[in-house]
Amino acid sequence: MANFAAGVAVGKRGTATVTRTELADEVFRLSRGSLGSLEGKIVSREAAVALADTWRKNGLTVGFTNGCFDILHVGHLALLAFSRENCGR
Helix, strand or coil: CHHHHHHHHCCCCCCCCCCHHHHHHHHHHHHCCCCCCCCCCCCCHHHHHHHHHHHHHCCCCCCCCCCCCCCCCHHHHHHHHHHHHHCCC
16 A cells, blocks of 8 residues: 555655545556556465565575655665666566
8 A cells, every 4th residue: 555655645746645535546546457457466475475485496586675766866776776686586
């Protein structure tokens, strides 16, 4: 939910808040496939663990990073480059 809310907030100008209605509308919009789809992007914890295990069995290093990249800067680029160099997934 935080990612959905962040998506709404960064679309606003300046420091912004997100209402429950805006959040619900965003989840509904994405679940209907408008400008994207949630299909296959949200999985249960069990499914995520199984997928990561499969990747590891195939010799891939699994990593995680996140952030608010609404104003992309050199620090973000360094983080993403490091992640790409050190993680297969």
